[in-house]
Amino acid sequence: MAKTRHPFTTENMGEMVYLSDPSWSGDGKSAAFVRCTACVDDGTFHPEAVLLELETGTQTGLGADTRAPRFAPDGSFVSFLQKTPCGDQLMLRTGDGVIRKLTTLRHGIENYALCDNGALFVFEARLWQDEIDSAVAFEERDAQAQQAWEQERQMAPLEITQIDYKRDECKGVRDGSIGVIGTVTLQGKQKLLTSGIPYHLPAVSADGSRVACYGQPYTGARYSREELFVIPVRSGKPKQLTENGFLTADVPPVFTADGQEIIYPNYVFQDGGMAVGLQAVGVDGKHTRALLDFSRKTSGSGVYGMPLCRTQYGTEKPYFAVSGDTVYFLSMHAGHEALYKVALAGGQPKKVLETAGSVHEFCVPKGNRILFTGGDTQTILSLYLKPSLKAEPVCVYDPNPFLKELELGEVTAYDVPSSDGKVSVHGWVCKPAGWKKGVKYPAVLYLHGGPTVCYSEDFWHEVQALSGAGYAVVYCDPRGSTGYGPAYAAEEASWGEEAYDDMMGFLDHAIGLGFIDPERVGITGGSYGGYMTCKIIMKTSRFRAAVGQRVFVNKATSYGTGDIGFYSARASDEKPDVEKWLLQRSRTSIIRDMDRIETPLLLLHGYQDYRCSFEQSEQMFISLHERKPEVPVRLVMFPGENHNVSRTGLLHFQKRHVQEMIDWFDRFLKEGAQ
C-alpha cells in the first residue's frame, strides 16, 4: 500500500540542510564542504565544516560554527575558520586531529586564502583604524570584555560625514570599521599589510610573494567602487592596478601560476545590457586583456549570471578558477548553470560539465574528475563527483534525504515567444503537489528581483511551499534578466513595457496549459519583483491578490534613505537643485498610480532593510489604507531584518515570511474565498 506522501510546507524549512563551499585535497581522495543548519530556538543559522573521505563516505565534522575548510597542497593539514567570542579565527587541523589556533585578530577574520606553497595564509580582517594605529589588531578580547564592548557600541552615537554611509549589508550605518589585509605563517606569525582605506577578498601568488585584492580608493559618492590592487608581501605597499575597472569585486581575484598576471571578473556593457567577463592584468599594471570575447554576439551571459530565487545559504565558492593554462568558470543559460573552460591565452569557451539542473559550485577538475555541488528542481544542493569524462556525476552526499519522502510539485520549463515577436521568454511552471488532471488550480505568478538576475533550474522552497499548499507556480525570466546574453539583459526593458509584456505573455501561456483557473491567480515578487507586483496591480485587476515583498515604489522618499538612493542625483555639470531632483523622482515613481489598485495587497518588509527601506512599504500601506479603505491591505514588518530577510533572515522570520504569503493567497484565491 502506498504511503501517503505529504507536500512540502513551511515547517520543512527548518529541516533543510544547506551545502556550500566544496573543496578537495591535493590527492583528490578527500573532500571538504560546509553544512549549514538552523537552530530552532533562536532562528540563527550555523555552519559546520565537514571532511569527507570520498571512497568510504566517512564524514568528520570540524565542530560547531566552523567554515571555509581548505586542504594543504601536501595534505599535511586542513585549515578552517572557527567562531570565537571575537569573531572567526584561523585554525589548523593536522592529520592526527590536533587543532592549533593561528590567528588572534581583535574582530576575527572575514575570509582567507591559503598559498599554493602551503606555508602562508592571507586574510581579510575587520578592524578600526585607531586599532591599527595603536597596534592592538592582534589583541583578542575575552568573552566578557567582548560582550561589554558590544553593549557599549549599542549606545554609541554614530558620527557621519561620508555620503556613502549606509549599506543594507551593514543593516544600517557603516560602523567605521574597514577590511584590512594581513598574512599569517604556519608558525602563527601575523602581519598587517594594509591600512587607511578598506581592502577585501585577498588572493596570494603561488610563491607567496604577492597579494592581490580589491580596495576602495575613492571618497564621496564613489566610495563603494572598488579597484584591483597588488601588494608585495615584503614591502606591504599596495599598488592600484585598475582605474574605473567596473569590477564585480564579489569573489577574490586569482593569480596565474607564474604569478605574472591577475585575473578578476568585471562588468562588460554591450548592446545596452550587461554581462560579467574575465579580465587579466599584468602585476605591473600593464597589459590588460579580456579573456572572453564579447565583441561577437553571444547567447551566454558571460561569467556567472546572478541566479537568485533558489534554496541556498552560506558563502558560495567563486564562480571561476585558474589551473595552469586553463580558466574554468560557471555560466548561466536559460536556467542551466554549467561549467566552461577557456584557455588562459584567450579564445572560444568550451563546455566542461552540464547537468539536468544547475552546477552551483565547482572544484578545479583533477584530470577529468570534477567535484561540485549541484541541484535541480526536485533536489536541494547536493555534492557530486563526476569520476571521468564519459561517466555521469554520482551523488556523494545528499544532506536532505527527507525531501524524497515528500510529494513535491513537478516543474516543467517552457519557451514562449514574446508578444512583439522579438525574443523567446524562458520560464517554468510548477504544478501543485499531487495535481490531478482535469482539475483547475489557483496559481501564483512569482516575479524575480534584480532586475538583472535570473531564475535557475533549481529547487526553491518558496515555490514548493506554494505548490504544497495547492498552487501552481509560474515563474520566468522576462527581458532584463541575465542568462540570455547582454542584449536580453538590457535594464531599459525591466523598467519599460517589455518586461511586463513578457511576464503576462508567459502567464497566459501557462494558463493555456489547461490546469490553471485564470480567475484565481495571485502575483508576488521581492525588491524589483515587488516593484513590478505593485506596478502591475496598478495596471490591471486580473489578479485576485498580491504580495509585495520588500517593495520599491517611491523614488522621492528613497533618495538618501535606501542605499540604492545613494547614487548621486546630479549629472556632473548640472547646477544642484534638490527640489528639481525630488520632483523628477516624484513624477516618475510608480506609487503615483496607487489610486488604481483594486487588488488586496500584503506587504512584507524587514525593518533594517537599507536597500529598499521599510518606509517604502509604509508609503504603500498608508496611502492605500487612507485612499482605498475598501481594498484589504496588510503590512508585516520583520524586526532586525534587512533586504535578505527571506534568504538569510532568522528561521522563524523566513518561515513566517512564506506562510504569510500562502495565508494571503488562501484568503483570496481558494474556493469560497472573499
Next chain:
Amino acid sequence: MKRLTSLEDLDRKESLAFGEYLPKSGQLLMADRLFSEEKGRMVTQIVLVTVQTGARDVLVDDCPGLGNPVLSPDGKRLLYLAAAPGGRQVYVMDLKTRESRAVTHMRFGCMDPLWSPDGEKILFTSMCSDAMEDEWLQTMPDPAEAAAYARERAKEPVVIEDFGYKFDGMGFAQPEVMQLFVVDADGNGLARRITQGHANFMHAAWAPDSQKIVCESNLYCDKAIGIAMDLLLIDIRTRKMQQVTRERMLVSYPNPVRPVFTRDGQYVVIGILDYADMKHLGGTYPSVTLHKVSLDGRECIPISEKTEDCPDTVQFAYNAGCGQGLEKVRISSDGKWVLFHASCRGECRIWKVALDGSRKKPVAVTEGKYAHNGMGVPQKGQVLISESETSKPESYWLLHEKTGEKTLLYQSNREWVRNVALSQAEDFFFETLDGCSRVHGFCLPPQGLKKGEKAPCIVYVHGGPHPFYTYGFDMEMQMFAGSGFGVLFCNPRGSSGYGDEHRQLSYAFDGSAYTDIMQFVHEAAQRYAWIDENRLGLTGGSYGGYMTNYAATRTKKFKAYITQRAVVNELISYASSDMQGNSKDYPTYGEFMDHAVEHSVICGMEKVNAPFLIMHGMDDLRCPVEGAHQLFVALKDSHPEDFPVKMILYPHVAHNQPSDPAQRMHYYRAMLAWFQKYL
C-alpha cells in the same frame, strides 16, 4: 567669584517631583533626584523635609525605578513605585514603622498609582491585552520562563493593518494597551482589571465615594483621529463602563488634564478641545475650555471663558523646568473654585474660575516673570506649587489660594546656585512687520561677559510649533551661556500662550514665523550691544529643526546650523511619522506627492551656505530618522566635498534629546564643538 555653568553641571542638576505639603508636621514630601558625591551618579530619594529647619528624613533611598510618592488620604501611609521583577511595582510604606511591602506583582509593571479617597484601595495602570488573564498577569515568571516568553515574543513579526501602529517613545504598537486595575492597599489578594477592550485608558481619577472612577479613553473613538478621547465612568465593583461624553474631545496628548471630581461626587471637571468643526483636524491645535460634566453626561457646562489675559486653560510651556508629577487642574480647598494653569503673555500663571460657572472669566492667582507649572493638593486654603525662573532652578512654594502670597518650601540646587553664575534673561515685545501681532523675545547673555565685549549667539527655536518659551529655568541654555554664547529665543506666530490669532498653525509654515524670528534677531541686536550679529548660529528641535532647515535655504545671516530631530520631507512624514498625514484633499495621489515634495523644507538645500550639523534619534517615530538621512545626502550631493556637513545619529533615542547620561554628554559636546568651531 562664581564659576560659569559647565557641561558637567547638566547631569548633576537636582530635580523635584511629586511634591506634597504636610501642614500638621510642616514637612514637604517629594521625590528628589540629586547627585550623590559618594556614589558618583544621580540618585532618587523619597524624602520628608522639615521646611523650617531643612532637616531631611529619607524614607526610601536610591533604588532602581524609584519615584511617584503619594501620601494616603489619612496621611499614615505612603505609596510609591520602585523597580522589581516585571517592572515598576506599587509599594506601600507604613510611615510609623517605616516598613514597606509590594502590593502589586504585575508582569508588565505599573504606572500612575492613585489612592482611593477612603484609603482602602489603589488604582493603577498596567499594559496588557484582552487575551491575558488577571492571574497570569500577576504571576511573576521565573527567569527561565521569562526568558522563554521573551524569546517567543521576539519571534513575532509586527503585523500592521490599521493606523496608529506606532507611537514615538513606545515603538510599534503591541497588542498590549494601557488598562486600569484596582488593588487592596494592604496588598491582600490580586489586583482586578476594571477595563476591557483594545484601547488605552488614561488620566484616571477616583470618585469621592471610592466606588467609581473616571478616565479618558479612545475606546469609542475613530482611530484615524489620534488624539480623540472620551470621558468614561467605571464602577469598580461591576466593571460597568459608561460613556459620559460623546464626540467631545478631551484634552490628552501632549498636555493632559486629569479629570477632577467635585466634592459632592456629582460632577467632573474636564478640559475639552475647542473644535468648532471637528472635521478640520490637522490644523491649529485648539485651545481648551474647562467644563463641568454630570456623571450621566447630560449636563456639560463650560465654566471658563477666553479673555485677553487668559486665552486658554492649559499651557504648552516649552521650558518650564519644573512641575513633574504635579497636577495641572485642582479644585480649591473651599470647593468653590477650579485652579488651573495658563499663560498670560508668556508668564505661566495659576488662575481660577468658579466651579458653578458663575465666574467664567479667569482670575489670576499668581503673576510675574515665573513659570508656575504644577500644583499639589489644596488643603486649608493653601496649595503647593512648583516654580522656576530663568536664572533660578525649580522650587516648591506654598501658595495662599485667596491672597496669592507665597511661602518658600524648598529651593532645589541651593548649593550649586551659590557657587555658579547663572544668566538672567531680558525680554521684550515688538510688533510684527505686518502689524498683525506682537512677538515676545528673550535674550540670555553669556555668563561672565565683560563690559563692551560682543558675544557669539545661538538663536534657539522651540519645537511644536504650539509650545511657547517662558520664564523657566533651562539648563541647556545656561550651559551655552556658561560657554560664552548668548542665547536668543522668542515665541513667533504659531506659538500658543498669546491668544488665538497668534497661535494659528498656518503662520508657523507660511513664512510668518520665519519673518518673526528674523525680525526678533534684528530687534535684539538693536537693543543689546553684546550681540555679535556676525557670529550667529541657529538651532532648534522638531519644528525648531524645521525652522532651522527653512531659514538655512533663505538667509545668509547665520554662520552655523544645527538641526535637531527635524521635519524634512512631507512625503516621508506622511507615511512614516506616528502622526501620519493625510492626502484626502488631492484627487490623485500623484498630485499629493508633487505638492508634498514642493512644500518640503528640503527643497532649496543646495543654497545652504554655512556649516550644517544634523542630529537625530534613530528610534524617532515622530519625525522619522529617514528625513535626516535624506537631508544629509541632499546636502552632501549638492555641495562640494569639503563643505562641512555632518550627521550624528543616536541609537535607542526617540523624538527627544538623549536621556542616557553618556549620550547626553556626547550630544551637548557635539553642539558646543560645532558652534565653537564655526561661530
